[in-house]
Amino acid sequence: MASSEATERAVRDAGRVARLMDTRFRVPGTEFRFGYDAVIGIVPGIGDTLTTVIGLVPVLAAIRGKAPPGLVARMLWNLFVDWLLGIIPIIGFVLDSTYKAHTKNATLLDEWISRRAATTHAL
Numbered sequence: 795m796a797s798s799e800a801t802e803r804a805v806r807d808a809g810r811v812a813r814l815m816d817t818r819f820r821v822p823g824t825e826f827r828f829g830y831d832a833v834i835g836i837v838p839g840i841g842d843t844l845t846t847v848i849g850l851v852p853v854l855a856a857i858r859g860k861a862p863p864g865l866v867a868r869m870l871w872n873l874f875v876d877w878l879l880g881i882i883p884i885i886g887f888v889l890d891s892t893y894k895a896h897t898k899n900a901t902l903l904d905e906w907i908s909r910r911a912a913t914t915h916a917l
Contacts, residue, residue, distance in 0.1 A: 804855035805904050811851050812900035828891035835880040835890045842880035842890070849873045852899045856906070865906050869899045 818829040831849075834841040853869045876895035880886045 804852070804859055805900075805907055807855060808852035808900040808903045811848065812894075812896040815845060815848060815896040816894040817897065826891070829896075831876070831880070831896065832887050832890040835886060838883070839881060842877050842886070845880070845890075846873050846877045849876070849896050849899065852896070852903055856903050859907070861903070861906055865902060869902055872898045872902075 814829055815831040816829040817827040819833075820827045831845045834845050837844075850873070853866060853873070856866055856869060872895040876890065876893050879889035879893055882889060
């Protein structure tokens with residue numbers, strides 16, 4: 795099992811990736827937020843592939859932390875859906891901006907670590 799310090803770092807890193815990739819920018823006068831995922835994704839094919847690779851950082855942290863295969867699969871699925879939506883010409887930017895796979899993955903990782911910590915402390 796990964797050390798407490800390593801799991802805390804993994805959650806921080808996942809949260810940092812999520813903020814940068816999904817919510818870094820706000821459209822003035824609105825609550826609509828988007829991140830580098832949508833911006834980099836403007837470059838057809840290459841951009842969305844690059845943001846998917848960046849999104850693997852939290853997935854690798856989950857694997858290193860011995861996350862259950864089902865959790866890792868859900869995180870990979872979120873990245874795949876994000877990539878697939880992002881490669882759609884023209885509307886890919888909007889879809890990328892609303893799906894927020896990186897935020898979903900950071901939340902999944904945080905919830906799993908919290909449950910694991912609660913179980914460990916209960917023993």
